[in-house]
Amino acid sequence: MNFRNDKAIYLQLADYFYENILTHSFKPDERIPSVRDLAIDTEVNPNTVMRTYKHLQDNNIIYNKRGIGYFVSDDAYKITHEMKKEEFINEQLPEFFKTLSYLNIKFSEIEQLYQNYLKSEKNENK
Amino acid sequence: MNFRNDKAIYLQLADYFYENILTHSFKPDERIPSVRDLAIDTEVNPNTVMRTYKHLQDNNIIYNKRGIGYFVSDDAYKITHEMKKEEFINEQLPEFFKTLSYLNIKFSEIEQLYQNYLKSEKNENK
Amino acid sequence: MNFRNDKAIYLQLADYFYENILTHSFKPDERIPSVRDLAIDTEVNPNTVMRTYKHLQDNNIIYNKRGIGYFVSDDAYKITHEMKKEEFINEQLPEFFKTLSYLNIKFSEIEQLYQNYLKSEKNENK
Amino acid sequence: MNFRNDKAIYLQLADYFYENILTHSFKPDERIPSVRDLAIDTEVNPNTVMRTYKHLQDNNIIYNKRGIGYFVSDDAYKITHEMKKEEFINEQLPEFFKTLSYLNIKFSEIEQLYQNYLKSEKNENK
DNA sequence: GTGGTCTAGACCACC
DNA sequence: GTGGTCTAGACCACA
Numbered sequence: 001m002n003f004r005n006d007k008a009i010y011l012q013l014a015d016y017f018y019e020n021i022l023t024h025s026f027k028p029d030e031r032i033p034s035v036r037d038l039a040i041d042t043e044v045n046p047n048t049v050m051r052t053y054k055h056l057q058d059n060n061i062i063y064n065k066r067g068i069g070y071f072v073s074d075d076a077y078k079i080t081h082e083m084k085k086e087e088f089i090n091e092q093l094p095e096f097f098k099t100l101s102y103l104n105i106k107f108s109e110i111e112q113l114y115q116n117y118l119k120s121e122k123n124e125n126k
Numbered sequence: 127m128n129f130r131n132d133k134a135i136y137l138q139l140a141d142y143f144y145e146n147i148l149t150h151s152f153k154p155d156e157r158i159p160s161v162r163d164l165a166i167d168t169e170v171n172p173n174t175v176m177r178t179y180k181h182l183q184d185n186n187i188i189y190n191k192r193g194i195g196y197f198v199s200d201d202a203y204k205i206t207h208e209m210k211k212e213e214f215i216n217e218q219l220p221e222f223f224k225t226l227s228y229l230n231i232k233f234s235e236i237e238q239l240y241q242n243y244l245k246s247e248k249n250e251n252k
Numbered sequence: 253m254n255f256r257n258d259k260a261i262y263l264q265l266a267d268y269f270y271e272n273i274l275t276h277s278f279k280p281d282e283r284i285p286s287v288r289d290l291a292i293d294t295e296v297n298p299n300t301v302m303r304t305y306k307h308l309q310d311n312n313i314i315y316n317k318r319g320i321g322y323f324v325s326d327d328a329y330k331i332t333h334e335m336k337k338e339e340f341i342n343e344q345l346p347e348f349f350k351t352l353s354y355l356n357i358k359f360s361e362i363e364q365l366y367q368n369y370l371k372s373e374k375n376e377n378k
Numbered sequence: 379m380n381f382r383n384d385k386a387i388y389l390q391l392a393d394y395f396y397e398n399i400l401t402h403s404f405k406p407d408e409r410i411p412s413v414r415d416l417a418i419d420t421e422v423n424p425n426t427v428m429r430t431y432k433h434l435q436d437n438n439i440i441y442n443k444r445g446i447g448y449f450v451s452d453d454a455y456k457i458t459h460e461m462k463k464e465e466f467i468n469e470q471l472p473e474f475f476k477t478l479s480y481l482n483i484k485f486s487e488i489e490q491l492y493q494n495y496l497k498s499e500k501n502e503n504k
Numbered sequence: 505g506t507g508g509t510c511t512a513g514a515c516c517a518c519c
Numbered sequence: 520g521t522g523g524t525c526t527a528g529a530c531c532a533c534a
Contacts, residue, residue, distance in 0.1 A: 008509060022228045035522065045511050050523075058436060066261060067519030067521045081229065088225050093236075096222055097243045099214050102148040103207065107240055110219075114233055117223045134533060135444060171534050260518060274480040297519050333481065340477050345488075348474055349495045351466050354400045355459065359492055362471075366485055369475045386524060413507065423526050428508075445506045445534035506534070512527090519521070 001042045009044060013052040021061065021072065021080045028074045032062060035070075059083070127168045135170055139178040147187065147198065147206045154200045158188060161196075185209070253294045261296060265304040273313065273324065273332045280326045284314060311335070379420045387422055391430040399439070399450065399458045406452045410440060437461070 001016075003009050020026040032038075035053060039046040053070055056062045061079055062070045073079075100107070127142075129135050146152040158164075161179060165172040179196055182188045187205055188196045199205075226233070253268075255261050272278040284290075287305060291298040305322055308314045313328045325331075352359070379394075381387050398404040410416075413431060417424040431448055434440045439457055440448045451457075478485070 010509080019228060034520085036520095046522095047512090047524095048510065051509090053522085064257065064522075065519090066257060067517090069521060084225065085229055088229060088231075092222065092225060093239065094243075096218065097240060098145075099210065099218060100240070101244075101247065102145060103211055103214060105214075107237060111233060111237075113219065114223060114226070117220075118227075121227065131442065131444060136533080174534055177534085262518080271476075271480060300519055303518085336477065337481055340481060340483075344474065344477060345491065346495075348470065349492060351462065351470060352492070353496075353499065354397060355463055355466060357466075359489060363485060363489075365471065366475060366478070369472075370479075373479065388524080412505085414505095424507095425509095425527090426525065429524090431507085442507075443534095445532090447506060507532090509529100509531080511529080514524100514526080516524080517522090 001044075010048050010051040010055065013038075013042065013044070013049065014055055017052075017056060017061070018080050018084065021076045022084070024077070026072045026076070028072055028076060030072045031068075032070050032072060127170075129170075136174050136177040136181065139164075139168065139170070139175065140181055143178075143182060143187070144206050144210065147202045148210070150203070152198045152202070154198055154202060156198045157194075158196050158198065253296075255296075262300050262303040262307065265290075265294065265296070265301065266307055269304075269308060269313070270332050270336065273328045274336070276329070278324045278328070280324055280328060282324045283320075284322050284324065286321055379422075388426050388429040388433065391416075391420065391422070391427065392433055395430075395434060395439070396458050396462065399454045400462070402455070404450045404454070406450055406454060408450045409446075410448050410450060412447055 003012050017026065017032070026032065033041065035046050035049045038044075039049045042049070053062065057064060057070070059079060060073055061076045063073050064070050099105075100110070129138050143152065143158070152158065159167070161172055161175045164170075165175045168175070179188065179190075183190060183196070185205060186199055187202045189199050190196050225231075226236070255264050269278065269284070278284065285293070287298055287301045290296075291301045294301070305314065305316075309316060309322070311331060312325055313331055314322045315325050316322050351357075352362070381390050395404065395410070404410065411419065413424050413427045416422075417427045420427070431440065435442060435448070437457060438451055439454045441451050442448050477483075478488070
C-alpha cells in the first residue's frame with residue numbers, strides 16, 4: 001500500500017475501510033484482517049493499525065470479539081455514509097463552491113470533467 | 127477571526143490573502159497590514175503572521191520594502207490563480223468526484239445547490 | 253448467553269456459577285454441565301469453559317471426578333460467600349461511595365431505587 | 379502518582395481528570411498540564427499521557443489550541459456528569475443491588491457504613 | 505515551547 | 520492465535 005505524506009497513515013488506513021464499506025465490499029459481521037496481518041500487509045507498525053482499529057471502533061464502525069478479532073458492525077454503512085455526507089455538505093462542498101467562484105470556473109466545465117471521470121472509472125473496473 | 131483547528135493557522139491566514147487577491151480586493155502595490163497589526167487583529171502570535179508573510183513572499187505574491195512594510199506584487203493575481211487552479215484540478219476535483227461517486231450523489235443535486243450558493247453569495251454582498 | 257465485552261468471558265461464566273451457588277440453585281455434590289455441553293450452550297470455546305472450571309476448582313468451589321465430571325463442593329456456598337463479601341467490602345463499596353459523593357446523589361434516592369429493584373426481582377421470580 | 383494494576387494507566391489518568399472536573403477543581407477554559415509535564419510528574423511515558431488526552435478530547439471534555447496546549451471545555455462538567463451518572467445507573471447500581479441481594483446484606487448496614495465513609499472523607503479534607 | 509505520529513520491541517491476558 | 524497497553528526514542532510541523 002502506498003501512503004501519501006500529507007495525512008496520517010492510520011487515517012489513510014481508516015479511509016480504506018470507509019471506501020470498502022461504502023461500496024459494500026465489506027459486509028456486516030464480516031471479519032477484517034487481524035492487527036498483525038494488516039500490519040505486515042501494509043508494511044506498517046502494528047501500533048499504527050491498532051490505532052486505526054481503535055478509531056473505527058470508537059465510531060462504531062467495527063466491533064471486537066475478545067480473542068477472535070474485529071468485525072464490521074451492522075450499522076457500518078449507515079454510520080459511514082452519514083459521516084461522509086455530513087463532511088461533504090459542511091466542508092467539502094462550500095470549499096468547492098468557493099473555489100469555483102474565485103477561479104471563475106463555469107459549472108458546465110465541471111460537468112464535462114465529471115463525465116470523463118465516470119468513463120475512466122468504468123474502464124478501470126473492467 | 128476564527129480559525130479551524132485542522133489546518134495550520136499561518137496557512138489559513140494565507141488563504142485570507144489569496145481570496146482577497148483573487149477577488150481583486152487587494153491590488154498590486156497595495157500595502158498590506160504590518161505583522162504586528164495583523165497579529166493583534168487576528169489574536170495570533172506575531173511569529174505566525176511572520177510565517178504567513180514569508181510564505182507569501184517565497185511565492186512572489188507579496189514583496190517587502192525594508193523598514194516600510196509588505197506590498198502586493200504585480201503578479202499576485204496571476205500567480206495565485208495558477209496555483210489555486212492547479213490545486214483544484216489535481217487535488218480538490220478528483221477528491222470531489224470520488225466522494226460524489228461513493229456517496230451516490232447525483233450531479234444534478236450539486237448543480238441545484240450551486241445555484242442556491244450563488245444566490246446567497248449575491249445577497250451577502252449587497 | 254450474552255457476554256459483556258469488558259470482562260473476561262471465563263470470569264463471566266464463573267459469575268454464573270457464583271450466583272447459582274449463592275442462591276442455593278446449585279447444591280453440594282450436584283453435577284454441573286460437562287465442559288463440552290456448556291461450551292455448546294454458551295457458544296464459547298471449550299478452552300474458555302475449561303478455564304472457568306479450573307478457576308473454580310482452584311478455589312475449591314467445584315471438584316472433579318476423573319472421567320465423570322465436575323461437582324459442586326461442600327464448602328461452595330461458604331467459600332463463595334466469603335469471597336464475594338470481601339470483594340464487596342474492599343472494592344465495590346468504596347467505589348460506590350465515591351461515585352455517590354462525586355455525583356451528588358443522595359442516599360435516600362438509592363434507597364428508593366433499591367425498593368423498586370426488590371419489587372421487580374420478586375415479580376420476575378413468580 | 380500510584381497506579382493500580384487492574385486498569386490501564388491512561389484510563390486512571392482520565393479518572394483523575396474526571397474527578398477534578400466533577401469537584402470543580404478544573405474549570406472551563408483552564409489549561410491542563412502539557413503532555414510532557416504530566417508525563418514527567420506521573421513518571422509515565424508521554425505516549426500514555428497523549429492517549430489520555432486524546433481520549434478526553436474525543437469525548438469533548440478537553441480541547442486543543444494548536445501549539446499552545448489542552449484546555450478544559452465548557453461542557454466538561456456536564457458531559458462528565460452525564461457519562462458517570464449513566465454508568466452508575468446502568469452498570470454500577472444493578473451490580474450493587476445484585477450483590478446486596480445475593481449476600482443477604484441489609485440496606486441499613488450500608489447506610490451506617492456510608493455515614494462512616496462521609497465522616498472519614500470530611501476529616502481527610504481538613 | 506506545544507502536540508502528533510510513527511517505529512521497534514516488549515509483555516500481558518484472553519480465546 | 521487474538522487484541523491491548525506500555526516504554527523508549529525519534530522526527531516533524533506548528534506557535
